[in-house]
Structure formats: C-alpha cells, structure tokens
Amino acid sequence: MLQQLFSPSLLHALDLIGIFAFAISGALLAVRKNFDVFGLAVLAEVTGLGGGLFRDLVIGAVPPAAFTDLGYFVTPLIATVLVFFFHPHVERLQRGVNVFDAAGLGLFCVVGTVKAHDYGLNLASSAALGLVTAVGGGVLRDVLANEVPSLLRWDRDLYAVPAIVGATLTALCLRFDTLNPATSASAAVTAFLIRLLALRYHWRAPRAWQRRSSVREE
C-alpha cells in the first residue's frame, strides 16, 4: 500500500537510512562491549533488521525482506566498517546518530503498521506490530549484548512513546481511509519530533507507583 503512495525507490531509500542508523547504534554498543569485528557485524545486522524480521515472521511474509533484499543485508555491513575504523568519531557524532535513529524510529513505526494492515491484521494489532517493528531491533541488540533492554529502563528518555504515537496516527489514518503521502509522512515526522524532544528535555516515563506502605515494608 505504501508502495502505491510513495515511489518505491524513495521508500527503499528511507528504509535503508533507518536500517543504517539502527545498525550504527548496534555496532557502537558492540565496541563498548569489547566485541570483535564479527560481533560488530552481528549486532549491526540484528539491530538494523531485527524489528522488520520479526514483523515479517508474524504476518507470514516469508522469506522476510531482510533475507531477500541485498541492500538490507549490506547496509549494516557498511555501518560495521565505518564504526570499526572510525568509532571514536562516530561516538563524538552521537547526537547525529540519535537524529538518524529517531528518523528510523518514526519511519519504521509507520511502515510496520501499514505492512501489518496490508496482511490483514486489525488496526490495533497493526499498530502494535508497527511499534514492535520500530523498537524490536534495539531490544534484540540489548538481549544479545547481555544488557537490560534500554527500552525497558526507566532512566532512559522516552523511546516507546514516539513509536506508539506514530503507529496510532497511522492506524487512525487507515481507519478513516485518509492514508496518503502527506498523512503518513506527518505520522512519521510526529514520532520523529517527539523522540527528538524527549532526547532534548529528557522526558521519561513513570515507574510503578511507589505506595507509602510499600516503601515502609522494604
């Protein structure tokens, strides 16, 4: 459906940019964890492609795009090479990486929602799967690196919320039959901007309500 709305080559280019940004974050974590060059490549591939791979398995789109499109496979390797040789520079560009990552987040939550809906899922499930598409790669990255997933930690800036907003807006557009290049781009940009604001102002989500009784008990 998105293929009809946008030119395929534009959509593909956006996809690759998102995968590249995610892959950079995977490779950088691998450097921090002191992994070897194959560890970098594995984490880059998993972070870049994991969310979409899971989505495709769930909706039955096999073999998944991650294994049929050579560009999807090669992009994380380029990220690996860059980080391998220039990681101190890349680290210093963390802010730039964050902006790309936010772009990937915004794009993937929209694309994931639309693709899930194309395969017959209802609107709520499509939005949920759009969210998983956007955040799944990062969760797999952290699980493989034996870290608590950044997505779950209270001391990290909002990451799920922007994707939830983007996926929900997309689902609403599908519901009211108003999905077009302008509205889907708006949904992605909204998610992108919320993520940037969360990074800028350190917006965080609350932890479970600590009732007084609980504090006393502990």
Place this chain on the structure above:
Amino acid sequence: MLQQLFSPSLLHALDLIGIFAFAISGALLAVRKNFDVFGLAVLAEVTGLGGGLFRDLVIGAVPPAAFTDLGYFVTPLIATVLVFFFHPHVERLQRGVNVFDAAGLGLFCVVGTVKAHDYGLNLASSAALGLVTAVGGGVLRDVLANEVPSLLRWDRDLYAVPAIVGATLTALCLRFDTLNPATSASAAVTAFLIRLLALRYHWRAPRAWQRRSSVREE
C-alpha cells in the same frame, strides 16, 4: 479440536485467565527490576503471549492469535495497570498469583498440545510444543529482564514437570482417541495440582550428578 470439545467462549475465557496470570508475573518482575510503565507493559505482553506466539510461528498459524484477537492484546495491559497502581498489594497476594499462574500452566500445556496436533505435528512433537507454549512466556520474560530463566534454575520449585505431565497426558488421550472435555480437563487439572504441590512442598529437580572426582577437581 478443543473448539469442538468446549464452548468457544469458555475456552476463550480460560485462555484470558491464563494470559492474565502470566502477565501479572511479568509486570511484577518489571517492578522489581525498576522498569518504567512501558517496561511493565512489554514484560506483561511478552509473558502472557510469548508462549502461544512461538507455538503459532512454529506450526505456521500466522498471523498468530496474539495479534488477531484484541482480548489477548488488552488483557496484559489490564494486568499492567493493576500492577502499576497496586503492586504492593499484588505482591502480598503472591500466593494467589501463583495459583493463577499454575492454572495458566495447566491450561496452556493442554491447549498447546492439542493445537499443535491439529496442525499435523506428531504426538511427541505436539507434547513438546505444548510444553513450550506453557513455559515459553516465562522464559522470554526472564531473557528480556536480563535474568537467568527461572525455568532453568535448580533452586526453583518444579515448573517444567507439571507442564510435561499435562502435555503427555493430553498426547496420550490423542493417541488413544479419548480426548474429550473430561479427559482434557483432567490433564490440565493434574498439571495444575502438581504445580501447586511443588510450590507447597518445594519439590525440586536434581542437578547434574556431582561425582566425587569432579568435586575434588573444583
């Protein structure tokens, strides 16, 4: 097949109860790990739906029920809200949570086995997949929370055994063509009771046989 044995609405209600119990255990772990509210929701969803999702992917039942039935998706969110606001009370009700969780375990090992068999798996594989359906959510919960899976630890009360018994009984009923509401309910109740007894009397499984030679070496 179970749909023919039981009224669909009863089966669905039992399913939701099991999912709810599992989701509570996921959300409580998230509170103990100090995750934010989205971490609670993610762990609740994963724990409640993970086992069935894996089963559906393996047997090719895509999109999995977890993504097509809105009730399955919403139930863990209700568990999240409850734990978020009332977690000290829920913790205090740990024994009650354990009973629900045991009920989910008993139910899911039977349902998983029957569904796998419906999709053409042989009896041993169906029982194995029934076991995975019952325990898979808990394993995913622990992996995401960066904990050693409770299922694997020797210092936890028996959890796999009740599910193995329930799944095996179900497979035997299928083998001898005697699966009916009474026998499948018996299999689920047997698993449920074994789990409760394991909790009550702290039944545990042995670790690898520590040969004297090994102890000396260490």
Place this chain on the structure above:
Amino acid sequence: MLQQLFSPSLLHALDLIGIFAFAISGALLAVRKNFDVFGLAVLAEVTGLGGGLFRDLVIGAVPPAAFTDLGYFVTPLIATVLVFFFHPHVERLQRGVNVFDAAGLGLFCVVGTVKAHDYGLNLASSAALGLVTAVGGGVLRDVLANEVPSLLRWDRDLYAVPAIVGATLTALCLRFDTLNPATSASAAVTAFLIRLLALRYHWRAPRAWQRRSSVREE
C-alpha cells in the same frame, strides 16, 4: 537438493551427529551454570536445534524439521543424559567435543545454505542463513544462560569465520552449478578444518581499531 546428492540416511546421520555435538555443549554450559536436569535438557535442545529452527521459520518451512523428526528431538535428550551422569568425563573430553562441534559447524553451514537456496533465497541471503543455521544454536544457548554470546566475544577462537567460508564456498558452487557430493563435502570439510586450526592456534578476530585519540579520551 542435498537429498538428491547424498543418500538421505547418510545426510540424516550427519545431521544427528552435528545436533548431538551442539547439544553436548549446551548441556555442559548448563552444568557450569548450576542448572537442574530440565535446564540441561532445555539448553541441549536449544543449542542442537535452534539454528535449524530459526532457518526453517525464516524460509517458511513450517512446521520446522526440529518438530517433525523424532530423531532430532531425542538426540539432545541423549546428550543430556550423558552429561547429567558423566559430566566430569565429558568435560575432560572437551577436545573431542570441540571436534564434534566443529564437524556440526561445517555440516550445518553447508546444509543451511543449500536448504535456504532450495526455498528460493538469493545466493548471498542463502549463505547468510547458512551461517545463522550454524551459529544460531550457540547464540540462543548463551542468551538463555544469561551469558554474553561466545560468538561475539573477542577473546574466543574464530567461530564465525569457518562457517562464513563454508557457506560462501557452498554459495559459489550453487552459483556455478557445480554442487555435488564432492564439492559440498569439500566446503564442509574446509569449514571444519579452519575451525580446528583456529582452536589449535588460537586465531582471533580483531576488535574495533583503537585510535590513539580514543584511548586518550577514555
């Protein structure tokens, strides 16, 4: 396709040997992690069958062979029993286990590549999936045991490289239409020997290039 090249029974026997070797490594890790007997069985099954299971899900070969062939299911259980009772002896035979594991690695990267290609994947994706088939079980083993995957660590002897070589050689044979018993066996044996040499001479992969500026900063 491999079924046409080799006698099915020979191929099946080789498969079971590879699964057995991987399962032994899973069960031994479970002993070191102090898991109970079910923990041993779970890690043995996951290590032995995980890579092929993932491959089958990706190419849409459901239900996966791991759940339809009883021999695949039983082999890790035999490994579990052996390790449970004789683990100090098995540990002492670590070198022998490593040789079997290397054989599994060589075999699985070839089989995985060919099977993926049979299901219509392009050559690069087939080789990538062959690699995942060979190393996937070990990664799942380490994730479940809450360890940093041995595959990613810089201080372990080369493990990905032999599988990459074997998968690439297989893909080249497919490309030039020269896959036959001799060439596919050569690919597997090459991977096997590279792994043995890596173990013997402690070949390792480089970590990210530590630029002077980076060292100063840290």
